[in-house]
Amino acid sequence: MNDPFASGKARGWRVFDASNFERDARYEADVAIVGTGAGGGTAAEILSRAGLRVVLIEEGPLRSSSDFALLERVAYPNLYQESAARKTKDKGINILQGRCVGGSTTVNWTTSFRTPSSTLAFWRERFGLSDYRDDLLAPWFAHMERRLHIAPWSLPPNANNDALLRGAQQLGIPAGVIARNVESCRNLGYCGFGCPVNAKQSMLVTTIPAALDRGAVLLSRTRAERFVTRGDRVVELQCAAMDARGIAPSGRTVGVRARHYVTAAGAIGSPALLLRSALPDPFHRVGKRTFLHPTLISAAIMPDPVMGFSGAPQSVYSDHFLSVDPIDGPVGFKLEVPPLHPVLSSTTFTGLGEMHARLMSQFSHAHAMLALLRDGFHEESPGGTVSLKSDGTPLLDYALTPYLWEGARRALLAMAELQFAAGAHTVLPLHEDAAPYATLDEARAAISHLPMEVLRTRVASAHVMGGCTMGSDPTQSVVDGFGRHHALENLSVFDGSIFPTSLGANPQLSIYGITARNVTRLATSLGGKVENDDLISLAMIGPETPPVIGEGARL
Amino acid sequence: MATALPDGTERAAAIERTVRGLDTAIAGLTPSVQGELAQLFVLLRAPATRVIATGVMRPWHLAGENEIERFLRAWRFSPFTRLRGAYDAIHQLTYAAWYGSNESWSAIGYPGPPAVA
Numbered sequence: 001m002n003d004p005f006a007s008g009k010a011r012g013w014r015v016f017d018a019s020n021f022e023r024d025a026r027y028e029a030d031v032a033i034v035g036t037g038a039g040g041g042t043a044a045e046i047l048s049r050a051g052l053r054v055v056l057i058e059e060g061p062l063r064s065s066s067d068f069a070l071l072e073r074v075a076y077p078n079l080y081q082e083s084a085a086r087k088t089k090d091k092g093i094n095i096l097q098g099r100c101v102g103g104s105t106t107v108n109w110t111t112s113f114r115t116p117s118s119t120l121a122f123w124r125e126r127f128g129l130s131d132y133r134d135d136l137l138a139p140w141f142a143h144m145e146r147r148l149h150i151a152p153w154s155l156p157p158n159a160n161n162d163a164l165l166r167g168a169q170q171l172g173i174p175a176g177v178i179a180r181n182v183e184s185c186r187n188l189g190y191c192g193f194g195c196p197v198n199a200k201q202s203m204l205v206t207t208i209p210a211a212l213d214r215g216a217v218l219l220s221r222t223r224a225e226r227f228v229t230r231g232d233r234v235v236e237l238q239c240a241a242m243d244a245r246g247i248a249p250s251g252r253t254v255g256v257r258a259r260h261y262v263t264a265a266g267a268i269g270s271p272a273l274l275l276r277s278a279l280p281d282p283f284h285r286v287g288k289r290t291f292l293h294p295t296l297i298s299a300a301i302m303p304d305p306v307m308g309f310s311g312a313p314q315s316v317y318s319d320h321f322l323s324v325d326p327i328d329g330p331v332g333f334k335l336e337v338p339p340l341h342p343v344l345s346s347t348t349f350t351g352l353g354e355m356h357a358r359l360m361s362q363f364s365h366a367h368a369m370l371a372l373l374r375d376g377f378h379e380e381s382p383g384g385t386v387s388l389k390s391d392g393t394p395l396l397d398y399a400l401t402p403y404l405w406e407g408a409r410r411a412l413l414a415m416a417e418l419q420f421a422a423g424a425h426t427v428l429p430l431h432e433d434a435a436p437y438a439t440l441d442e443a444r445a446a447i448s449h450l451p452m453e454v455l456r457t458r459v460a461s462a463h464v465m466g467g468c469t470m471g472s473d474p475t476q477s478v479v480d481g482f483g484r485h486h487a488l489e490n491l492s493v494f495d496g497s498i499f500p501t502s503l504g505a506n507p508q509l510s511i512y513g514i515t516a517r518n519v520t521r522l523a524t525s526l527g528g529k530v531e532n533d534d535l536i537s538l539a540m541i542g543p544e545t546p547p548v549i550g551e552g553a554r555l
Numbered sequence: 556m557a558t559a560l561p562d563g564t565e566r567a568a569a570i571e572r573t574v575r576g577l578d579t580a581i582a583g584l585t586p587s588v589q590g591e592l593a594q595l596f597v598l599l600r601a602p603a604t605r606v607i608a609t610g611v612m613r614p615w616h617l618a619g620e621n622e623i624e625r626f627l628r629a630w631r632f633s634p635f636t637r638l639r640g641a642y643d644a645i646h647q648l649t650y651a652a653w654y655g656s657n658e659s660w661s662a663i664g665y666p667g668p669p670a671v672a
Contacts, residue, residue: 001671069668070668070669070671071655071668072651072654072655073576073579073651073655073656076583076651077579077580077582077583082583082584082585082588083580083583083584085584085588085647090636090640091636091640091643091644092636092640094647186671188669188671190668190669196671197671245582245583247582247583247585247586248586309665310669341665342654342655342659342660342663342665343650343651343654343655345654346650346651346653346654347646347647347650347651347654352624352627352628352631352646353624356650360654360662360663361662361663363663363664363665364663364664364665389587390587391586391587393585393587432631432632432639433632454636454639455636455639455640455643456639
């Protein structure tokens with residue numbers, strides 16, 4: 001199997017692991033990008049193709065296909081934030097987030113949705129984002145879908161996904177096939193540990209290699225500490241080289257000077273970087289409105305083997321429960337399934353001793369379903385707040401409100417009903433007070449009385465959004481609709497942190513498409529030569545330019 | 556955990572392996588989370604705080620299975636979120652260390668990762 005980084009380095013790619021640095025280092029570029037995930041990767045390729053010099057800064061390690069051992073005990077400490085055990089302040093929500101070159105795109109489950117129309121309508125209406133229209137964004141999504149081979153999964157779903165499909169069909173609930181960013185996928189089911197065959201079209205194998213081919217510099221194990229400003233401009237990015245284990249700074253520093261600076265460190269990392277930099281924030285918006293798609297989980301034992309570790313992890317979804325109520329009514333939820341591997345399953349399954357051992361002894365017959373709550377669309381769902389611990393690392397305080405708990409209970413009920421409809425022997429809502437239930441009536445009676453409390457109800461998240469939210473009103477937001485910082489003229493935010501609500505869909509394609517739009521405009525403003533004229537004219541639609549919608553929307 | 560453990564000499568080896576897995580897992584956490592866990596282990600180790608916080612009267616190596624189960628149950632269903640969080644940390648670390656190891660897989664019918672050519 002070709003390892004793109006092995007062959008790229010042989011061709012002269014400028015890729016450096018700062019943990020090896022024996023002295024302090026300095027770099028200069030047109031654009032310095034913090035973070036190499038969906039936002040940073042997309043930005044790096046478009047800026048490099050436009051002829052601009054780019055430096056990419058990544059706190060995590062560079063790991064590529066030849067390193068991907070498909071073992072949880074290797075993947076979690078190497079590729080995830082806080083060994084895949086990142087928690088909210090009260091420990092109530094476990095957050096899965098990537099921390100490696102490629103960011104979460106290296107370890108995600110490849111699920112790709114465009115930003116839902118109803119979400120965009122809410123953004124236009126509530127946050128003044130008048131250009132966030134389906135017709136204006138569709139070409140950007142289409143562009144990135146082509147770039148990353150995003151297409152509906154064409155093989156049959158694995159048994160774990162098929163249970164969601166069967167349950168939905170039995171109950172007459174609409175369900176659909178998920179689009180995935182893969183090429184020549186072998187249907188292994190190990191996407192969460194890094195794709196060993198480079199089938200997943202993550203940033204690691206697409207945009208980052210394209211940028212490196214055009215002379216971009218990649219610094220791994222480099223933590224962006226702070227932006228230094230003078231007047232309304234950033235003049236330097238100060239970074240710390242990390243030690244070989246990536247846990248603590250090594251003592252070496254890395255300074256980066258650029259004409260323009262981009263933070264794409266994710267919806268916890270970007271607000272934390274802005275807070276450490278003490279940038280102007282007169283209305284205290286940085287770190288606010290951080291959303292998680294708080295996720296409820298229902299496990300079930302099926303009569304036939306499920307082998308939830310094998311096959312494309314996510315291929316079926318249902319948006320039925322997102323459309324029952326208005327978007328600003330009782331919280332809606334998206335239904336999907338998670339892959340089931342021994343560590344992730346055993347740590348997520350509730351219970352101890354005998355009950356837990358019995359559950360794990362039926363591991364090959366285990367199915368699980370996820371309900372992702374669409375947070376941020378109601379006044380009782382204001383999101384969490386990112387602040388800094390005493391050592392400068394981020395901490396997310398996210399309160400699960402009664403509004404969200406009401407949805408959590410509804411979600412556990414809905415999932416139990418779907419799982420029994422799919423033929424489940426027993427259903428176990430993941431809650432400390434719950435037990436495996438053999439009938440729907442039994443499950444219903446129990447779920448309606450389960451205390452909905454933090455660290456009793458199992459809640460997880462794999463989607464962090466918000467914290468540097470965009471909007472037309474600088475008193476209510478951190479950046480404008482193009483990701484440009486309201487106060488600093490040469491700083492942009494290109495990641496999921498700009499979303500002013502959650503999405504109601506897995507975020508990667510929203511980040512790709514919206515970043516492509518915003519960075520194309522940036523590239524042009526920096527004098528870069530963007531190749532695709534149609535996309536340039538689209539990127540120029542918006543505030544401060546004459547409206548050319550009629551012409552620009554062609555493609 | 557007891558029901559998942561093998562008997563005899565394999566038992567000691569399995570426990571040793573799991574403890575080493577715990578060390579590895581903790582080494583991968585951030586310094587601030589390692590600090591929180593260190594506080595938890597100090598509390599569990601000192602006899603006075605052990606008795607107050609867990610109700611386990613005897614030193615850990617002499618404590619009975621029932622006694623340990625009672626303590627975990629008390630923390631799991633505690634009215635204090637901090638104790639529930641500590642229980643969850645023990646739950647997560649222990650099961651991650653146990654099921655991260657190849658030796659635990661045959662008992663649950665997990666074949667291990669596929670060979671990739």
